[in-house]
Amino acid sequence: MQTALSLETIRKDFPILQRKVRENKLLVYLDNASTSQKPIQVIDAINDYYKNQNANIHRAVYALAEEATEAYENTRTKIAKFLNVQKREEIIFVRGTTEAINLVAYSWGRQNVNKGDIIVTTEYEHHSNIVPWQLLTKERGAKLEYIGVDDNGELILDQLDSYLETGKVKLVTFSQMSNVLGTITNTDEIIKRCKKVGVKTLIDGAQSVPHMKVDLSKLECDFFAFSAHKMLGPTGVGVLWVRKEVLETMQPFHGGGDMIREVHKYETTWNDLPYKFEAGTPNIADVIGFSAAIDYLNKIGMDNIRNHEIELTKYALDKMSKVKGITIYGPKDIAKRGGVISFNFHDVHPHDVATIIDKDGVAVRSGHHCAQVLMERLDVAATNRASFYVYNTKQEIDALIGSLNKVAELFKL
C-alpha cells in the first residue's frame, strides 16, 4: 500500500486478525462488505469514553457532560470534513444505512409522495433500499419501478430515462456500489439526468464510503446514507446526510427528548437542525468510536485504500477464474468495480461452499446478501461473496483459492 503505514503495521492494529478459529486455523476474514473489523484505536476510544467521560450529552452543565457533548459534536464536524460537507447540521446520526433510508421514506416520503407518483430504485439494491419504498409506495398509492441490470452487472440507464419521461418520478434511489456485484454505479450520470428534470436523488453509500473517496460537495444528490460498522467503526452508528434546503422542509421522524425546542401539552416546536432528527439519547460512545475510525481511514488515505483493493481484486479475479467449475459475477473492468467478488460453483449451493472453506478459517459470506431482487435477476438462489478491505493480503487470497480448490475436488467438478 502506498501509505505511511505498511500493511504489516495495519494488520497489527486489528486484534481479531490474530485469532484462531475452528481447528486452530488463522482467521482469513473476507466478509468486509458485511461488516469490517475494528482497529485497536476504535476499540480503545470506546473504552476510554466509558472509563473517563461517560455522561448524557447536550443537557447538562457539569464537567463530564460537557466533555461528552464536545466529543460527540466534534465527530459530526469530522464527518462533515471527511465528506467535504460545508454545513455540519446536514449530518444526522442514525443507527445505520437502514434507519437512514427509512427516515427519508417516513419523513420526506410521506410529505412528498402521492398517488400516482413513482419512486425509482434499481435491481441491484440491498433490501434496505427496496423495502422502505415498497412500504411507502403502498401506503401512498404510488409506484415503485426498477432500473434493470445488464449482463455485465451494470445499470441500464435508458430505463431511467423512460421513467423520468413520465414526469411522475419523485425520487431516484440507488447504491453507489453494489454489495453483490461490486459494480460502481455511474452516479454522476444518474444525478445529472435527474437534476435536469428536478427529480431528487438518494445515494446508498454503505458500500462506497468505506472504500473510496466520496466528495459530497461534488455529488449533487439530495440524500446520502451509510453505516459506520462497514468502515472500521462500531455497530449501531450511521449517518444520514440531507441537503439543507431539503432537510429544512422535512417534518420530524421520531419524537422525544432533544429534538424539541419547547413542549407544551398540545403543541410543540422543533429544535434546530440536525437535532430535530436525533430524538432520545443517541449512541454516544459509538459515535465517539466512529470518530477514531475516521481518523484511521484518514491516516491511511482513501485513495490508498482504493488502490490497495484494486490490486487485491485484480489478483483475486485472476486466480479465481482458474478454479474448476467457478462462475464469477459482475463487471470485468476493474475500474468499474470495488473489492467485492460474488461467485458460484456450478450447482453447488453457496452455503456448502462457505461451510467447507470455513473449516480452513476462511470467512466468506454466502446467501442472498439482502439482495433477493438481484438474485432473481441472476437466476440464482444465492451466491458466495468474498470482499476485501485495508488489512487483507494476497496470502489471504491464496488461502481462499486453496480452499476453493478443495470444494471443486469434493464435489467432483
Add this chain to the structure above:
Amino acid sequence: MQTALSLETIRKDFPILQRKVRENKLLVYLDNASTSQKPIQVIDAINDYYKNQNANIHRAVYALAEEATEAYENTRTKIAKFLNVQKREEIIFVRGTTEAINLVAYSWGRQNVNKGDIIVTTEYEHHSNIVPWQLLTKERGAKLEYIGVDDNGELILDQLDSYLETGKVKLVTFSQMSNVLGTITNTDEIIKRCKKVGVKTLIDGAQSVPHMKVDLSKLECDFFAFSAHKMLGPTGVGVLWVRKEVLETMQPFHGGGDMIREVHKYETTWNDLPYKFEAGTPNIADVIGFSAAIDYLNKIGMDNIRNHEIELTKYALDKMSKVKGITIYGPKDIAKRGGVISFNFHDVHPHDVATIIDKDGVAVRSGHHCAQVLMERLDVAATNRASFYVYNTKQEIDALIGSLNKVAELFKL
C-alpha cells in the same frame, strides 16, 4: 448493601469513579437518572467482542458469525428471563426508550388510532412519551389527554376514569417512575382500570427497570420500553417488549435487511418475530455489552439495589431539607418514590446551582429533564435533580450537601 458484593467492591468495578474533574476534585456522579456509569465487566464485554468475535449476525455460516449471532440471541433470552417473560420473541432490540415508543406510535398507532380516538398520557411524562403521541394524534385526527399530577407529585387517577368513560381511549401510556419527581406510579391500578374496559397500556420503564424488580408476567400491560444506558449498559441499545398477541397484529416499522422473509420486486413477506421489527444491522456489540450489565445487576440483586437506594434517598432527603432556601419536589413517602430528588433554591436558577457545585466535582442534572409539561405544572422553568444508583454512597451525599450550602451562602439565602 445486603449483598454478596460490598459497596466498596462495587465501586472498584467502575473505573470512572476514580476520575478527577475540574480542579482535581473526585467525581461525585449523581446524574444516574440521565445515564448510569458502566462497570468494567460491561466495558470488557464490548472490548472482547470487537477483539474476538466481531461479525455480522444471522446471515453467515462461518465461525465468527455463528459466535456473534449466538451471543446476540443469548442476550435476548437473558433479558426475557430478567423480566420474567416467557416468549423471547416478544423482546425487540431498539436504540432506546425513545425509539421503542416511536415504533409503537408508528406501527401500532397508525393501524389502530383513528379520528376522534383518545390517547391518554400523564403530566409527568418524559418528552419521549408525549411528542410521539402528539405527532400521531395530529396525523390521525385523534386527541391527546393528560392525567394530572397532584401537589404530592402523584397522578390523579380519577381523571383516568373520566377519560375511559368516553369509550374512545385506545391507549394509556405512562412512566412507571417519574424521572423528575421520583414518583413510583400506581401501575397495577392503572392497568386494572384499563383492562376492565379493554384499553391497551404502554409502560415507559426507563426509570423503573434499572432500579427495582419488574416482572412482566405480573404486570398486564401490552407494551414496555426501556434503555440499557440507564442500567449499567452501553448507549445505543434499548428494548421494546410487546405482548405477542399484539405484536402479531402489527405492521413492520423500518423496512430492510433481516426483517423480511422473501423480497420480490413488488411484494415482500415478513420474517418471524421479533426479527420483523429489527431491520438492518443491529447494534450487535452493545447488545452483547448489555448482556454483561444484566449479569451485573443480577449478581447484586434488584431488591438489594432498591433497598440501597431507599437508604440513600432517606438520608439525602433528611439532610437536604435542612439546607437554607431549598424546595424539594415529589412524594414525601419514601415507599412511593425512587432515588430521584428534584429541588430548587428559591429564585436561584438550577443552572447556576449545577455550575457552582460542579466546581466541587458534584455532577447533578439541571434543566427541564425533558419534562416541560411537568415544569409548567410545577410552575418552574427548571429544577436541579440528584439521582442515585448502586455505586453511590452517603459520603457522596455529604459532598452534595456541602456544595449546596455554598450555593445558599453565595446567593445570600
Add this chain to the structure above:
Amino acid sequence: MTGDPIYTEMIIEYSKHPSNFGEIENPDISQHDSNPLCGDSIDLQIKINENKVSDIKFKGKGCSICIACTSVLTELVKGKDLDEVKKIEKNDVLGELGLEHLIRTSPVRIKCALLSLKALKYGIYSYFIEKMKDEKSAGNLKEEATNLY
C-alpha cells in the same frame, strides 16, 4: 478431505441425485417454506389416501444439506400413516445422514437441515386444521376432531 463430518459421500450423492424430486398432480398438501436469511426454498407436495402418505415430492433450490435432508425426509414419510408422520423428529432425519452433531456445531446450518421437516409439519398441521373445520361444520364430534392433533 476424507472424514469430513458434514460433506460425506452420501450427502453429496443425495444433493446431486435427490430422491422424490418433482411435482404431484392435485396434491392434498402443498407447502412452501424458505430460509429467510439465506435463500433455501422448498416446495413440498403430498398426496394423502386413507390417512396415509401415498405420494410425496419436492422441488426447490437449496444447499446440499437441505436437499439431502429433504430427500431423506421424503423417503421416511412415503407410505406412512399420518399418525406416524406426526411423530417424526429432528434426529430421525439427521440420524440417517450422520448429521446429529450439527445441532451442536452449527446453529446456522441446522436450519438448512430442518427446513423441510418444518415445512412438512406445518403442512400436515394445516391439513389437520382444515379437516377439523370440515368435520366441525359437518357436525362431527369434537373428540374426533381433536384426535387429528
Add this chain to the structure above:
Amino acid sequence: MTGDPIYTEMIIEYSKHPSNFGEIENPDISQHDSNPLCGDSIDLQIKINENKVSDIKFKGKGCSICIACTSVLTELVKGKDLDEVKKIEKNDVLGELGLEHLIRTSPVRIKCALLSLKALKYGIYSYFIEKMKDEKSAGNLKEEATNLY
C-alpha cells in the same frame, strides 16, 4: 468563595435586580427565544424611533448568567443607532461581566450567556427584512434595501 470566576457579586446583583425588566407597549420588535436544552426563556421588546433603539425591555425566566447578560445587553443597546446595534458582538456583552472565559471553559453555559444576543440579532434582522419588503413593495431602490443588512 471569593474569586469565583463566574458568580461574581456583579452577576448575582444583576440576577436579583435585572436592568430593563418589563414590557413595552406596541413594540416595533418582539423577539422570543429559548434554550432548547435547559429552560431559559427570554422575550425581548424594542421600540425604534428614527433608526434608534428608543426603548428596550425584556421578560423571562433564566439563570443568573442569562439574566445578567441580558441586562447588560439591554443597557448596551438602549439609545443606540441600529447600525451600531448590528455591530455588537459576543465579547461586548461578556466583557462587561468578565465572562469572556466562558467561551473556552463552558461550551454549555455560554449558550445561557448569549441567548439574548441571539434573540436581539434575530429580531433586528427580521425587522430589517420586513423593512426591505416594505421598501421593495413601495418600489424603492434595491441598494437602499440592502443597506439594511
